[in-house]
Amino acid sequence: MLKYIIKRILLLIPILLGVSAIIFALKTVTPGDPARQILGNDATQEQIDAKREELGLNDPVVVQYVRYIGGVVRGDFGDSYRTGEPVLKEILPRLKTSGVITLGAVAIGAFLGIILGILSALKKYTWVDSLVLVISMFFQSVPEFVVGLVLIMVLAVNLHLLPTNGIENPLGYIMPMLCIGLPSIASYTRITRSSMLEVLGEDYIRTARAKGQTEHNITYHHALRNAMIPVAQSIGTSLGNSIGGGMVVETVFGVPGVGKYIVDSITQRNYPSILGGALIIAIVLVVINLLVDIAFVLIDPRLKTTIISGGASRKKSKPAAA
Amino acid sequence: MGERILDVKDLVIHYETDEEVVEAVNKINLTLERGEILGLVGETGAGKTTTALGIMRLLPDKVGHVIQGHILFEGEDLLGKSEREMRSIRGKKISMIFQDPMTALNPVKTVGDQIAEVVELHNHCSKAEALKRAQEMLAMVGIVPERYREYPHQFSGGMKQRIVIAIALACEPDLLIADEPTTALDVTIQAQILDMMRKLQRENGTSMILITHDLGVVAEMCDHCAVMYAGEIVEFGRTEQVFDNPKHPYTQALYQSIPSLDKDVHRLHVIPGMVCDPSNLPEHCSFCDRCTKKNENCAKHDPWIVDVEKGHYAKCFQYTPEWEGSAAAAGEE
Numbered sequence: 067m068l069k070y071i072i073k074r075i076l077l078l079i080p081i082l083l084g085v086s087a088i089i090f091a092l093k094t095v096t097p098g099d100p101a102r103q104i105l106g107n108d109a110t111q112e113q114i115d116a117k118r119e120e121l122g123l124n125d126p127v128v129v130q131y132v133r134y135i136g137g138v139v140r141g142d143f144g145d146s147y148r149t150g151e152p153v154l155k156e157i158l159p160r161l162k163t164s165g166v167i168t169l170g171a172v173a174i175g176a177f178l179g180i181i182l183g184i185l186s187a188l189k190k191y192t193w194v195d196s197l198v199l200v201i202s203m204f205f206q207s208v209p210e211f212v213v214g215l216v217l218i219m220v221l222a223v224n225l226h227l228l229p230t231n232g233i234e235n236p237l238g239y240i241m242p243m244l245c246i247g248l249p250s251i252a253s254y255t256r257i258t259r260s261s262m263l264e265v266l267g268e269d270y271i272r273t274a275r276a277k278g279q280t281e282h283n284i285t286y287h288h289a290l291r292n293a294m295i296p297v298a299q300s301i302g303t304s305l306g307n308s309i310g311g312g313m314v315v316e317t318v319f320g321v322p323g324v325g326k327y328i329v330d331s332i333t334q335r336n337y338p339s340i341l342g343g344a345l346i347i348a349i350v351l352v353v354i355n356l357l358v359d360i361a362f363v364l365i366d367p368r369l370k371t372t373i374i375s376g377g378a379s380r381k382k383s384k385p386a387a388a
Numbered sequence: 389m390g391e392r393i394l395d396v397k398d399l400v401i402h403y404e405t406d407e408e409v410v411e412a413v414n415k416i417n418l419t420l421e422r423g424e425i426l427g428l429v430g431e432t433g434a435g436k437t438t439t440a441l442g443i444m445r446l447l448p449d450k451v452g453h454v455i456q457g458h459i460l461f462e463g464e465d466l467l468g469k470s471e472r473e474m475r476s477i478r479g480k481k482i483s484m485i486f487q488d489p490m491t492a493l494n495p496v497k498t499v500g501d502q503i504a505e506v507v508e509l510h511n512h513c514s515k516a517e518a519l520k521r522a523q524e525m526l527a528m529v530g531i532v533p534e535r536y537r538e539y540p541h542q543f544s545g546g547m548k549q550r551i552v553i554a555i556a557l558a559c560e561p562d563l564l565i566a567d568e569p570t571t572a573l574d575v576t577i578q579a580q581i582l583d584m585m586r587k588l589q590r591e592n593g594t595s596m597i598l599i600t601h602d603l604g605v606v607a608e609m610c611d612h613c614a615v616m617y618a619g620e621i622v623e624f625g626r627t628e629q630v631f632d633n634p635k636h637p638y639t640q641a642l643y644q645s646i647p648s649l650d651k652d653v654h655r656l657h658v659i660p661g662m663v664c665d666p667s668n669l670p671e672h673c674s675f676c677d678r679c680t681k682k683n684e685n686c687a688k689h690d691p692w693i694v695d696v697e698k699g700h701y702a703k704c705f706q707y708t709p710e711w712e713g714s715a716a717a718a719g720e721e
Binding site: 268269270272273274275276277278279280288291292365366367368 | 444478479484488491492496506552556
């Protein structure tokens, strides 16, 4: 198990090298002088030259890249052009904010989606099934920002239950979570429904019935865990996707998150921030994927032998009889 | 003759979908004495598994329907039981072994838990006692009891089938329905599994219905034998009677198609034609089109099952006294 985790973490290296190389290349080929950007249009040529020298922009690109990677290894992702603050220091609190919102959103979406999915699988081809389909399709079809605006109108402006904007109050997290979570219900519902229906048709479900097991226990003890395997996969993917991809929601609700930070950095051509943001998100994604894979093993014991130990270890001597 | 444990009377099972009605089982009659083994043979699609699922009341939801008939188990009609009553019978009084051991076990539960589950359900004991029983059962089917914590994927196919058998026998059922228990296994393992099943069946005095398309298995294991064709039982009798003196043309043709090791033949004998479409069964004898002994009656009427000797029945006009040619046919024998 430990070997597997170490192997997965080592995979980070080529991923990060790739990501950083691409963004570094972008930085060098796009027009515009970072030194002029930092100092503004009023700066004199001497000031700009001095800044360029200070930033190391006069060195060859490869030297700059190696220097940057050297910094990253020591935990230095460079300083933001705009504020002069270290990128890591700027991004970590934002990452936490985005992380909380993402976790909450996925929890809401997955929880409701799984419940609705089980419901429509058990009541397949009835009005319940159709109703669930309509509800989940509705949330999927309406764009996030519309959901967001409606939530603000109803929950904040009319009912005064939640703040309209910002996260100074912890209640401020609720609407962004709902806004990302509700549209994702549809996909969880569908995955749960189809995988539940598939599992309920499996032979081992018939075996459980032949034991005299109740339908309730068959659904929740035999079918659900097997049906959750594809759902867990989907949860893993969306956890990763929404951490850096929440800029619409972050803008609507005025939440200082990673998505908004990167979008702002792009418009300001703040390359250290873009580069640092991208690398940090990549690290987080790899870690999340690792955690998801470990969670899989808890759900599906077959993976323990096939993935974790590479399918090769056969320490237990099996009795010859078969 | 001992006590009659199972008596299936005029059972008709249909699969109904929007497009068609499949007449899977048509008016079959079966009896089984306590402690005996009944072989149910026939080719794929003959209705063997459907009959078994019908007895278990596990026909596919919404599609499979028992149209008429009675299934008397220990004198009580299973078709009149509530779902709750059936649950207390399944696994406890009637158990079933399924065809494919590879898929019959839940991949995310340990085998110990899966055996203990049925014990816990019916013997109302603690989880620890049930697990202890599960280990006993594993030992009984020849698996090291310590392996109860392992998952199905850690066992070979033959061992999985042993586990399925352990589940089926854990509550010492009165009737065991084995649906092609060895079809998915290779030949050497088949023999081991069958030997073990027979040993356990004898020790526990379990009655058994053995569904198979392997005539050798029937000859080896069964006291009685029923031959199914197109959802009907075309011949029924003691295994010696059916094997030594097959009466129905289908059964006779089946024996001819068993390859012989002694004779040097170029082609195996096959029964010409195809099984008729179960969603469109003819009014007349369903074997008529493939039969070598057919008569003008066969394409007009459906024969009924008659006794050809004591305890030996066949569903063919040859043995129906009303059929003019029957005297001549009997004379030849």
